[in-house]
Amino acid sequence: MNKQIGLxxxxxxxxxxxxxxxxxxxxxxxxxxxxxxxxxxFVDTADSYGTGKLKGRSESLLGNFLNDLPAYKKxxxxxxxxxxxxxxxxxxxGFNSPYFESAKRLKDRLDIVQLHWSTAIYNPxxxxxxxxxxxxLNDCGFQFKIxxxxxxxxxxxxxxxxxxxxxxxxxxxxxxxSLLSPNIDKQRLVQQICFENxxxxxxxxxxxxxxxxxxxxxxxxxxxxxxxxxxxxxxxxSTFALRTLIKKIxxxxxVSPAQVAVNWCxxxxxxxxxxxxxxSHVIDISNIFSWDLTVEEFDQLESLSKECSKKMPSNPFSSx
Ligand SMILES: NC(=O)c1ccc[n+]([C@@H]2O[C@H](COP(=O)([O-])OP(=O)(O)OC[C@H]3O[C@@H](n4cnc5c(N)ncnc54)[C@H](OP(=O)(O)O)[C@@H]3O)[C@@H](O)[C@H]2O)c1
Numbered sequence: 001m002n003k004q005i006g007l008x009x010x011x012x013x014x015x016x017x018x019x020x021x022x023x024x025x026x027x028x029x030x031x032x033x034x035x036x037x038x039x040x041x042f043v044d045t046a047d048s049y050g051t052g053k054l055k056g057r058s059e060s061l062l063g064n065f066l067n068d069l070p071a072y073k074k075x076x077x078x079x080x081x082x083x084x085x086x087x088x089x090x091x092x093x094g095f096n097s098p099y100f101e102s103a104k105r106l107k108d109r110l111d112i113v114q115l116h117w118s119t120a121i122y123n124p125x126x127x128x129x130x131x132x133x134x135x136x137l138n139d140c141g142f143q144f145k146i147x148x149x150x151x152x153x154x155x156x157x158x159x160x161x162x163x164x165x166x167x168x169x170x171x172x173x174x175x176x177x178s179l180l181s182p183n184i185d186k187q188r189l190v191q192q193i194c195f196e197n198x199x200x201x202x203x204x205x206x207x208x209x210x211x212x213x214x215x216x217x218x219x220x221x222x223x224x225x226x227x228x229x230x231x232x233x234x235x236x237x238s239t240f241a242l243r244t245l246i247k248k249i250x251x252x253x254x255v256s257p258a259q260v261a262v263n264w265c266x267x268x269x270x271x272x273x274x275x276x277x278x279x280s281h282v283i284d285i286s287n288i289f290s291w292d293l294t295v296e297e298f299d300q301l302e303s304l305s306k307e308c309s310k311k312m313p314s315n316p317f318s319s320x
Contacts, residue, residue: 001292003266004041005285006080006202006273007032013050013057018277019225020054029065030279036069036077038286044174044204044273046082046116047102059105067107080112080172082149085119085130094126095133099142112171114147118155118319127155128162135166145171149204153189155319160197170199175318177203177270179212179242179261179301180235182311183318191270203270206262208312210275211235212246213258238310245304249297259288264301267293 011018012028032043043062050057059081066074083089083098103110113134119126134146148159148170160170173194175187194201207213209231221229243257250257258274262285265272274285293301 001266003289004271005035005039005262005288006271007035007040007043007282008204008273008275009043009045009058009062010049011275011277012045012061013054015054015225016051017225017227019223019228020051020057024277025061027279028061028277031276031282032062032065034279034282035276035286036073038282039289040077040282040286041271042078042080042112044080044082044202045106046084047098047105048082048084048116056101056105059102063105063107063109066109074109078111079106079109080114080147081106081110082114082116082147083130084116085126087119087122087126090123090126090129092129092132092136095130096137099134099137103142110144112145112147114149114172114174115151117150117315117317118148118152119317120155120319121317127159131159131163132166135163135168138168147172147174149174150315150318151175151190152186152319153193156190156193160193170197172200172202174202174204174273176205176312176315177265177272178206178208178312179246179264179305180208180239180308180312181205182314184305191268195269201270203265203272205312206265206272206274207258208235208261211239212243212261214256215243235310239308242301242304242308245300249293249301253291255287255291256284258284259291260293260297260301263288263291263293264298267298 011020014020045058045062047056081102083095115130146168151173175190177187191201246257246260250260262272262274276282
């Protein structure tokens with residue numbers, strides 16, 4: 001199985017959910033360096049990452065860390081951002097400024113530009129205008145691949161058609177995909193379309209805020225934001241059976257529960273984007289390159305995932 005792993009940077013600059021602390025930036029640099037060393041394929045960021053005054057912080061940190069690296073190292077990994085289609089970013093030029101601002105923060109290392117979510121619900125034409133905008137930028141010589149995020153199967157098919165008329169192809173699509181994802185059947189339809197059209201299918205939040213990774217100790221939980229404490233308290237009971245099975249599989253293989261949950265994505269041909277801010281977690285996750293789930297393990301996980309009544313909230317802008 002030819003596996004790939006992406007490094008997710010939502011937590012880099014996010015105080016509200018991830019309790020980001022500026023004095024931890026060196027650890028983030030080490031996280032990126034370790035991912036480079038261990039053969040991660042890409043880094044995922046977004047222009048909206050970073051809360052309040054820290055908006056854009058994830059891109060800036062990444063740009064600064066990459067800037068300090070020699071070309072042979074940084075060229076080994078693709079850098080993907082997501083541009084937010086806010087209601088005021090409209091028309092065929094709505095993404096011009098956001099694109100140049102992201103490119104500036106990333107010090108011109110921008111390989112993939114993804115539409116962060118679909119506008120189908122609040123402005124059905126905006127998606128197309130902004131994608132047209134990205135095609136125009138490509139045609140003007142700005143080189144990047146185009147990706148989508150939080151898109152449903154119907155919209156995806158329409159956008160594939162739309163872009164083909166401009167002679168463009170979608171490179172990747174990312175949706176929420178984990179053992180606790182809502183609407184997993186819908187996500188699998190998206191994956192099927194990606195497969196038929198040679199589009200990379202990316203699984204974001206594969207650890208569901210960390211609920212699916214190892215049990216956290218008191219000291220770790222003390223450092224959590226209020227939002228995260230609330231999420232954990234809401235899901236611990238309803239996910240008990242699933243987490244127990246994950247731990248059982250992990251213990252039998254002497255791997256971590258996080259590896260089991262991430263490998264569940266890989267087993268299905270998805271490329272996981274794992275939220276990482278610790279070098280030790282990169283090292284741990286990189287071990288999935290050396291083992292695969294068996295059919296029996298996958299089936300057991302599937303069945304308990306289906307039985308789990310309480311799933312993560314879905315992205316409100318995810319289209320049909
Ligand atoms: N397109 C979108 O709308 C969208 C939405 C959400 C996310 N994403 C992308 O997907 C990425 C990943 O999603 P996510 O950030 O929601 O979270 P995630 O990957 O599902 O979970 C991250 C959590 O897992 C923990 N973790 C990671 N590796 C671990 C390991 N080896 N052992 C134990 N715990 C481990 C982290 O621990 P610590 O807390 O200790 O660091 C963190 O709490 C994001 O960073 C972002 O790039 C995209």
